[in-house]
Amino acid sequence: MKDSPGLHFKTYLLLLLMVLFAPLGNVLLSKGMKGIGSAKNWAAADLLHILLKILTSGYIWLGIACLLAFFVAYMLVLTWADYSYVQPASAFSYAVVAVLGYFLLEEVVPPLRWAGIAVICVGVFVVGRTPPRTTEKA
Amino acid sequence: MREFFFLFLVIVAGTGGELCVTRAMKVIGEVHDFRPAALARFVFRAMRVGWMWIGIGMMTLAFFSLLAMLSIENVSLVVPVTALSYAAGTTGAKLFLHERVSPQRWLGVLIVCVGVTLVWLSRR
Numbered sequence: 675m676k677d678s679p680g681l682h683f684k685t686y687l688l689l690l691l692m693v694l695f696a697p698l699g700n701v702l703l704s705k706g707m708k709g710i711g712s713a714k715n716w717a718a719a720d721l722l723h724i725l726l727k728i729l730t731s732g733y734i735w736l737g738i739a740c741l742l743a744f745f746v747a748y749m750l751v752l753t754w755a756d757y758s759y760v761q762p763a764s765a766f767s768y769a770v771v772a773v774l775g776y777f778l779l780e781e782v783v784p785p786l787r788w789a790g791i792a793v794i795c796v797g798v799f800v801v802g803r804t805p806p807r808t809t810e811k812a
Numbered sequence: 813m814r815e816f817f818f819l820f821l822v823i824v825a826g827t828g829g830e831l832c833v834t835r836a837m838k839v840i841g842e843v844h845d846f847r848p849a850a851l852a853r854f855v856f857r858a859m860r861v862g863w864m865w866i867g868i869g870m871m872t873l874a875f876f877s878l879l880a881m882l883s884i885e886n887v888s889l890v891v892p893v894t895a896l897s898y899a900a901g902t903t904g905a906k907l908f909l910h911e912r913v914s915p916q917r918w919l920g921v922l923i924v925c926v927g928v929t930l931v932w933l934s935r936r
Contacts, residue, residue, distance in 0.1 A: 749855075761905075768928065790933070797922075808914075
């Protein structure tokens with residue numbers, strides 16, 4: 675199967691969007707939900723109050739928009755690239771989560787996690803050296 | 813016993829769902845037009861493919877199984893074990909989607925599995 679430079683470029687571009695939007699969406703949802711807090715009791719009025727807060731939270735809507743963008747990028751890249759290529763490559767989002775947590779939320783990232791992230795990057799690099807598409811075009 | 817059942821569902825339904833979504837995308841074929849209107853048409857076309865709905869259903873089942881699993885076992889055990897889904901996904905891609913998985917790609921997938929396990933073992 676011939677791989678053009680254009681195929682590699684658009685595959686890398688969409689994988690980049692995936693590994694940026696998924697962690698960003700999760701971080702925004704987490705920030706939104708922490709601002710809202712949890713239900714004190716499980717009465718209907720309390721749950722309705724929380725639901726209203728969720729629906730009026732900018733962080734939640736931004737998070738949902740990021741996750742939708744992730745899913746569209748995921749669907750698009752799978753129209754031409756192998757699943758066995760996209761799935762391990764998207765594990766790079768673990769590294770993005772750690773970097774976002776370290777720089778934006780000032781979280782402590784333990785050495786074992788950095789080691790795991792380094793191993794994931796090596797794995798993604800090894801998968802990235804294989805052709806993105808091994809099946810015939812639809 | 814029930815933790816094995818839920819773990820089985822997390823890995824099989826989760827990976828199976830993603831494989832079905834991939835099959836739906838192969839039915840649609842390679843996208844060349846990335847303008848917003850074309851992307852909207854692409855999403856509507858995807859929603860009319862049966863494999864897409866089977867995939868979404870299986871991924872939903874996997875999500876609730878993960879929640880059930882987390883209510884039984886510690887997250888530090890659950891998530892490293894779910895790294896098996898990378899190996900299951902590659903096997904499924906070979907058998908279900910007929911992708912040609914080279915030894916180099918297998919090696920990369922196994923390295924990713926080890927890395928994901930280390931990341932989740934670092935959780936306190």
